[in-house]
Amino acid sequence: MADAAEHVITVRGLTMAYGDNVIQHDLDFTVQRGDIFVIMGGSGCGKSTLLRHLIGLQEPKSGQVLYGKEDFWAASPGGQDALKRHFGVLFQAGALWSSLTLAENVSLPLEELTTLPREAIRDIVSTKLALVGLAGFENYYPAEISGGMKKRAGLARAMALDPDILFFDEPSAGLDPLSSRRLDELILELRNSLGTTIVLVTHELPSIFAVANNSVFLDAESKTMIATGDPHELARHGPPAVRNFLGRGSLQGESA
Amino acid sequence: MPPTPPPNRVEVSRQDDALRVCCAGAWNWDAAQPPLPDCTGIKHLQLAGEDTTDHEGSLLAWLIHLCRQATVLQIQIDDSALPASIRRLLALALAVPPRTDHPTDDTPGFFTSLGLIALHVWSDFPKIAEFTGELTQAIGRLLIGRARFRKRELFWLIEACGPRALPIASLISFLVGTILAYMGAVQLAQFGAQIYIADLVAIGMVREIGALMTGVILAGRTGAAYAAQIGTMQVNEEIDAFRTLGLSPIEYLVLPRMLALVLMVPLLTLYAGVVGIIAGMLIATTVFGVGFLEYWHETLQALTWTHILIGMFKGTIYGALVAFSGCLRGMECGRSAQAVGEATTSAVVTSILLITISASVLTIIFQRIGI
Numbered sequence: 001m002a003d004a005a006e007h008v009i010t011v012r013g014l015t016m017a018y019g020d021n022v023i024q025h026d027l028d029f030t031v032q033r034g035d036i037f038v039i040m041g042g043s044g045c046g047k048s049t050l051l052r053h054l055i056g057l058q059e060p061k062s063g064q065v066l067y068g069k070e071d072f073w074a075a076s077p078g079g080q081d082a083l084k085r086h087f088g089v090l091f092q093a094g095a096l097w098s099s100l101t102l103a104e105n106v107s108l109p110l111e112e113l114t115t116l117p118r119e120a121i122r123d124i125v126s127t128k129l130a131l132v133g134l135a136g137f138e139n140y141y142p143a144e145i146s147g148g149m150k151k152r153a154g155l156a157r158a159m160a161l162d163p164d165i166l167f168f169d170e171p172s173a174g175l176d177p178l179s180s181r182r183l184d185e186l187i188l189e190l191r192n193s194l195g196t197t198i199v200l201v202t203h204e205l206p207s208i209f210a211v212a213n214n215s216v217f218l219d220a221e222s223k224t225m226i227a228t229g230d231p232h233e234l235a236r237h238g239p240p241a242v243r244n245f246l247g248r249g250s251l252q253g254e255s256a
Numbered sequence: 257m258p259p260t261p262p263p264n265r266v267e268v269s270r271q272d273d274a275l276r277v278c279c280a281g282a283w284n285w286d287a288a289q290p291p292l293p294d295c296t297g298i299k300h301l302q303l304a305g306e307d308t309t310d311h312e313g314s315l316l317a318w319l320i321h322l323c324r325q326a327t328v329l330q331i332q333i334d335d336s337a338l339p340a341s342i343r344r345l346l347a348l349a350l351a352v353p354p355r356t357d358h359p360t361d362d363t364p365g366f367f368t369s370l371g372l373i374a375l376h377v378w379s380d381f382p383k384i385a386e387f388t389g390e391l392t393q394a395i396g397r398l399l400i401g402r403a404r405f406r407k408r409e410l411f412w413l414i415e416a417c418g419p420r421a422l423p424i425a426s427l428i429s430f431l432v433g434t435i436l437a438y439m440g441a442v443q444l445a446q447f448g449a450q451i452y453i454a455d456l457v458a459i460g461m462v463r464e465i466g467a468l469m470t471g472v473i474l475a476g477r478t479g480a481a482y483a484a485q486i487g488t489m490q491v492n493e494e495i496d497a498f499r500t501l502g503l504s505p506i507e508y509l510v511l512p513r514m515l516a517l518v519l520m521v522p523l524l525t526l527y528a529g530v531v532g533i534i535a536g537m538l539i540a541t542t543v544f545g546v547g548f549l550e551y552w553h554e555t556l557q558a559l560t561w562t563h564i565l566i567g568m569f570k571g572t573i574y575g576a577l578v579a580f581s582g583c584l585r586g587m588e589c590g591r592s593a594q595a596v597g598e599a600t601t602s603a604v605v606t607s608i609l610l611i612t613i614s615a616s617v618l619t620i621i622f623q624r625i626g627i
Contacts (some may be wrong), residue, residue, distance in 0.1 A: 055500050081502035089500045095493035099409060109501050112404055246331075 014063035041218035087165040088158030094150035096142040103138035128156040265492035266293030273299040283315035304337035401480040410512040417478045429528035433535030454554035457536030463563040468526035475607035479582035483603030486586025487596040521575030522568040581606035
């Protein structure tokens with residue numbers, strides 16, 4: 001259905017390692033425009049490490065990460081910064097800058113990376129905060145709000161520059177079921193209304209089935225990916241380890 | 257009073273290659289654990305429990321040891337005669353075989369430790385070089401007016417490292433001035449030359465000790481704070497958030513801190529010198545009978561602009577080193593509470609080390625060029 005131009009992210013032969021300790025090797029997958037793509041796998045398999053490689057925080061041992069047709073790690077520092085402008089990241093605990101208010105957190109990227117006038121920035125900031133349900137919280141400091149609110153404020157900051165791709169690191173970790181579900185709905189809404197491509201690291205099954213239409217499964221044992229595709233499909237026809245994971249251990253007897 | 261239950265017992269009976277181990281009595285950690293039965297030449301191990309209680313897990317621990325040993329010797333284990341609760345816990349504990357490649361907790365020997373320390377120090381150099389490079393770039397952008405950081409943050413940092421350090425700086429400078437005056441006076445009084453206390457205190461405080469004390473105070477007060485602040489931001493992924501936006505954390509976090517200290521330290525050094533001189537004056541006039549005006553006059557005679565400028569220059573260098581060490585250790589910080597503690601400690605140690613080294617180097621240089 002999609003031609004090559006629709007490949008937003010292409011990962012080719014990616015091997016990740018800390019020193020000599022290989023975390024995952026030979027990863028190959030593509031993320032299409034408008035996908036909600038899940039990086040899944042058991043604890044400690046390297047999901048968050050993969051995310052760090054995708055968002056330019058950690059250099060791969062070998063292999064490529066392509067945005068469109070451009071190889072991120074082969075690009076010059078200036079080229080990398082230009083690519084970074086196309087994505088926003090929501091870190092696990094929000095990673096709000098603690099010395100700034102929520103409004104300042106959201107406005108800092110706008111002030112530094114755009115030439116918008118002050119009033120426009122103020123309007124964008126309050127719109128983004130309103131979108132994540134934090135209207136009126138402009139002058140709060142991160143230490144004064146709850147964990148779930150920090151996450152939403154982090155999302156508002158990630159959306160500040162209207163990125164083409166949004167990355168989420170374990171968005172529902174530490175959220176109660178209702179907040180987690182509201183976040184899932186927000187993610188779907190962002191994709192549907194803004195056409196944002198979304199990449200999520202998560203192992204929350206309800207979230208995976210509620211939002212994802214594409215995925216990659218990292219296996220901690222073999223240290224590589226063992227499946228990629230729509231998780232709904234993988235739950236029925238995927239390799240046993242993936243079906244077991246997506247069925248919350250329902251294959252325990254068979255696979256053991 | 258309930259009757260005391262019988263203590264833990266193990267009955268072992270052997271039939272050909274089958275061993276039956278029957279546990280009985282009350283198991284707890286107060287009683288010694290019975291030795292494990294000898295399993296050599298055994299093919300089947302039957303575990304049983306009769307009238308046995310295990311409130312504290314000591315029976316479970318004993319059974320785990322036994323079963324692990326039996327697994328190694330490839331003995332078949334039959335646990336059907338154990339009480340159901342113990343059987344389930346045992347199955348849970350044995351479900352995952354122990355990892356064999358776990359890191360050993362042996363303390364390395366003297367030479368190994370020495371080697372590890374050397375490797376650690378060696379691996380530190382590239383990181384310091386990278387940090388220094390990034391910092392130099394940021395300073396370059398600051399000089400051409402293109403550095404990006406928040407002015408408000410700078411004012412906040414200036415307030416934290418300057419005015420708020422005044423009480424501790426006053427106290428320490430006063431006491432050091434007192435010590436200098438006393439030490440000098442005891443010697444000088446032998447020649448009736450107490451008046452030269454003024455020279456000693458003025459030159460000593462303004463040229464050397466004021467800067468040194470300010471540097472050490474700031475290392476403990478501000479350098480540690482910088483390492484902890486930036487380290488916590490590292491843990492909290494705030495640094496990563498800068499990097500993914502293509503913004504330089506060095507510019508936003510390190511540069512204003514560096515600037516704040518470099519702006520404040522010369523003033524603090526000067527202040528420390530003044531407080532030290534006042535302390536010396538109090539001691540000289542009250543204890544050693546030097547006249548107030550005499551002392552004042554002698555101080556003005558002794559102090560030259562060279563001394564004052566050298567003191568401020570040294571202070572500025574120390575301040576820059578404190579900011580450098582604090583921010584370096586903060587940026588290098590790992591991702592745990594433990595790591596933040598280590599970064600803070602390391603920041604203070606690095607600061608004081610660098611201050612001491614540069615103090616001696618600067619003193620020698622100034623001596624050689626004769627100012």
